[in-house]
Amino acid sequence: MQATATVLVYSDDANTREQVRLATGRRPAPDVPVVEFVECATPAAVLAELDRGGIDVCVLDGEAVPMGGMGMCRQIKDEIFNCPPVLLLIGRPQDAWLATWSRAEAAVTLPVEPVEFASALASLLRRTSLQGAL
Template sequence: MQPTATVLVYSDDANTREQVRLAAGRRPAADVPEVRFLECATLPAVLSALDRGGIDVCVLDGETAPVGGMGVCRQIKDEIFDCPPVLLLIGRPQDAWLATWSRAEAAVTHPVDPVDFADALAGLLRQRLSVGA
C-alpha cells in the first residue's frame, strides 16, 4: 500500500475545504492510505495540478463560483487522460442527476456529513488504487 494518497479539493470557499479535510481525517478508512490534501480555489489551479499528475481523487464543490464543480468535472473527464475519480459535493439530494451528467463517480450533499463523506472518499480511493496497483 502506498504511504499517502493525494486528494485534490476544489472550492472557492475555505470553510468548505476545511470541512472536507476534517470529514476525511488523516485516513478515511483503515484499509486505505493516509491522505494529503491539495487545495485549489480556481479552475486554472485544478487544471495545473491535474497536468502535473499524482492526484488520486478529486473532490469538487458543485457550488463554487464562477466555475462550479459539476462543469469542472465534465471538463476534466473530457480533457484529462486517466482522470482521477471525482467526488462531487452537491447542494441538495435532488441534484444527483447533475452529478451523473457531469460523470462524477460519487456525490454527497453539502454540508459535508463526515460519515457519508469518508465512506465515499474511501470507496473512490480503493477503486483508484486497485486500478493503479
C-alpha cells in the first residue's frame, strides 16, 4: 500500500470542502492510505492540478459555481489522460442519473454524510491502489 493518497476537492464553497476533509479524517478506512488534500475553488485550478499529476481521486461538488462538478467531471474525463476516479457530490438522490452522464465513478448526496462519504471514497482509493499494482 502506498504511504499517502492525494485527493483533489473541488468546490467554490469552503464549507463543503471542510465537510469533505472532516468526513474523510486521516484515512477513510484502515486498509487505504493516509489522505492528503488538494483544494480547488475554480475550474482552472482543477485543470492545473490534474495537469501537474499525482492526484489519486477527485471529489467534485455538483453544486459548485460557475461550473458544477458534473460538467467538470465530463470535461476532465474527455481531456485528462488516465483521469483519476471521480466522486461526485450531488444535491439530490434523483440527480444520480446526471452523475452517470458525467461519467463519475461514484456519487453521494449533500450535505456530506460522513459514513457514506468515507465508504465511497475508500472504495475509489482501493480501486486506484489495485490499478497501480497491475
